[in-house]
Amino acid sequence: MDRTGSGIMSLFQSSIREISLNLHSKPGARLVTLLMVALAFIVFNTFLIISWNLQGLMNREENTVGMEVFLQRDLSQAQGRVIGDNISSIPDVQSVYFVSPEEAEALFRAELPERSDLLDVMGNDFRLPASLQIVFEDEAMTQGRLSELARQIQAIAGVDEAVYGEDYLPGLLKTVTTIRRLVILLGIVLVSSISMVVFYTVRLSVVRRSLTVDVMKTVGAPWWFVRIPFLVEGIFMGVTGSAGGLLLAAILSKLLSGAVTHRFMPVSWMTMVILLGAVTGTVGALAGSYEKER
Amino acid sequence: MLVTMNSVRLSYGRWPALDNVEMEIRQGEFLVISGPSGAGKTTLLRLIWMGERPDSGSVEVSGFRSDRIRKRELPQLRRKIGIVFQDFRLLDSRTVFDNIALPLQVTGTGNRTVQKRVISLLARMGLSHRRNAFPHELSGGEQQRVAIARAMVAHPVILLADEPTGNLDPDVSREVVDLLLEINRGGTTVVMATHDPRQVPAGKGRFLFLDRGVLRRADRWTELDQES
Ligand SMILES: Nc1ncnc2c1ncn2[C@@H]1O[C@H](COP(=O)(O)OP(=O)(O)O)[C@@H](O)[C@H]1O
Ligand SMILES: [Mg+2]
Numbered sequence: 001m002d003r004t005g006s007g008i009m010s011l012f013q014s015s016i017r018e019i020s021l022n023l024h025s026k027p028g029a030r031l032v033t034l035l036m037v038a039l040a041f042i043v044f045n046t047f048l049i050i051s052w053n054l055q056g057l058m059n060r061e062e063n064t065v066g067m068e069v070f071l072q073r074d075l076s077q078a079q080g081r082v083i084g085d086n087i088s089s090i091p092d093v094q095s096v097y098f099v100s101p102e103e104a105e106a107l108f109r110a111e112l113p114e115r116s117d118l119l120d121v122m123g124n125d126f127r128l129p130a131s132l133q134i135v136f137e138d139e140a141m142t143q144g145r146l147s148e149l150a151r152q153i154q155a156i157a158g159v160d161e162a163v164y165g166e167d168y169l170p171g172l173l174k175t176v177t178t179i180r181r182l183v184i185l186l187g188i189v190l191v192s193s194i195s196m197v198v199f200y201t202v203r204l205s206v207v208r209r210s211l212t213v214d215v216m217k218t219v220g221a222p223w224w225f226v227r228i229p230f231l232v233e234g235i236f237m238g239v240t241g242s243a244g245g246l247l248l249a250a251i252l253s254k255l256l257s258g259a260v261t262h263r264f265m266p267v268s269w270m271t272m273v274i275l276l277g278a279v280t281g282t283v284g285a286l287a288g289s290y291e292k293e294r
Numbered sequence: 295m296l297v298t299m300n301s302v303r304l305s306y307g308r309w310p311a312l313d314n315v316e317m318e319i320r321q322g323e324f325l326v327i328s329g330p331s332g333a334g335k336t337t338l339l340r341l342i343w344m345g346e347r348p349d350s351g352s353v354e355v356s357g358f359r360s361d362r363i364r365k366r367e368l369p370q371l372r373r374k375i376g377i378v379f380q381d382f383r384l385l386d387s388r389t390v391f392d393n394i395a396l397p398l399q400v401t402g403t404g405n406r407t408v409q410k411r412v413i414s415l416l417a418r419m420g421l422s423h424r425r426n427a428f429p430h431e432l433s434g435g436e437q438q439r440v441a442i443a444r445a446m447v448a449h450p451v452i453l454l455a456d457e458p459t460g461n462l463d464p465d466v467s468r469e470v471v472d473l474l475l476e477i478n479r480g481g482t483t484v485v486m487a488t489h490d491p492r493q494v495p496a497g498k499g500r501f502l503f504l505d506r507g508v509l510r511r512a513d514r515w516t517e518l519d520q521e522s
Pocket of ligand 1: 311331336337
């Protein structure tokens with residue numbers, strides 16, 4: 001047996017040919033499976049979109065989940081900005097805005113005009129503390145992560161106090177967390193049920209092509225050569241099904257955008273959906289093409 | 295010794311398909327295993343290509359032992375063995391050429407070697423004009439010759455033929471047996487299972503007889519022949 005470059009090429013070529021022979025034969029069951037995968041993913045995508053929009057809604061309503069970090073009074077403007085730069089390098093921090101004492105006073109007077117006299121009473125020497133307005137990434141929107149961030153920021157030298165909407169946040173966060181858990185649960189149910197569907201479809205393929213499989217084995221084909229066409233078939237169904245589900249969900253979202261204002265999910269989430277499809281297809285195909293011996 | 299079977303026993307369910315089989319196959323011989331349908335001939339051949347493992351006892355083929363061989367070593371064993379079946383087992387979506395080339399293509403043999411070997415085998419089998427035909431377009435005899443070519447293309451040390459003439463007319467059967475004898479003269483060990491040992495001329499091979507899973511010594515069929 002020659003294992004020259006041309007040998008490897010010919011092995012590669014015949015493997016590709018096996019894959020395409022398998023994909024081209026009897027597409028009926030595969031089409032039904034694709035449709036089922038796509039439909040399941042539409043349901044999943046709907047929940048993802050709801051979750052995404054709820055989060056967006058919360059961000060907008062509450063003027064984004066932010067934190068107000070009051071700086072110690074004896075700090076200079078430059079020192080304040082250095083602390084701001086430090087904070088912006090913390091993961092999950094989206095933006096940091098420096099509010100000078102003058103700006104703070106102007107804001108106070110603008111937002112609470114009836115209390116302006118308070119400032120007057122304090123006299124000319126009194127200055128409000130400089131502060132940093134911090135906005136976080138959506139990923140940081142859990143109670144646990146927010147208090148962790150508050151602790152971390154509070155520990156920075158020059159920081160007096162970090163305040164965030166502790167009083168109103170828990171309720172909203174709870175809702176978002178619940179939806180998130182639901183999405184994860186749904187994801188698990190989806191992965192297991194779709195893997196089952198892919199499993200049976202691949203199994204069907206293996207049985208339908210049992211003559212080919214047997215002959216391949218009796219002529220000494222390596223195990224991966226026999227199995228790869230089925231793995232590709234499973235991954236193909238998972239990826240195409242999830243992509244199809246995404247496309248259908250996008251069309252639906254477009255159609256409904258007149259009735260309900262909402263956003264479609266971000267690219268990173270779409271990538272996750274396709275990845276989930278690929279994983280599901282792989283798991284189903286691995287199980288479906290497994291044989292004990294021979 | 296190419297094949298050695300020691301106290302081999304194998305049952306499907308309650309009845310043993312093979313019972314206490316002791317056998318050796320020498321390099322270069324032509325062995326005929328005969329016996330009525332259900333005697334265990336196919337099972338015996340399956341044990342040789344290790345499509346089956348014995349319940350007890352051991353089978354050793356060209357250095358591979360049934361009780362030690364690993365799953366990933368099976369392809370290596372199979373590449374040393376050519377197998378021909380009664381029902382040909384050709385792949386219908388491939389041409390004659392591709393069917394014959396299969397054992398080489400799945401082991402990474404270079405394209406030029408594949409071309410050379412398949413073309414010379416086609417000529418030897420008198421099938422050159424059929425190289426682009428599909429199996430269902432061929433006669434039974436032609437299909438079996440394609441199957442034999444596929445079994446021989448990777449130069450196996452042993453050729454197993456399970457009822458190779460079972461689906462063929464008598465004169466076509468004779469041609470196939472002649473082809474197997476010729477292959478054996480070329481140095482390849484041949485094991486042929488058949489319910490009708492008279493297809494192989496006496497003196498052209500060693501004959502073993504299987505009777506409900508028990509292997510009997512040579513020439514039993516001639517005795518049976520005289521009884522009937
Ligand atoms: N896969 C199987 N499952 C159950 N019984 C089998 C199987 N293969 C063979 N047998 C039984 O084993 C015995 C021997 O079969 P086999 O080796 O095919 O005989 P032969 O090839 O001589 O006709 C028969 O009784 C047959 O019914
Ligand atoms: Mg048989």
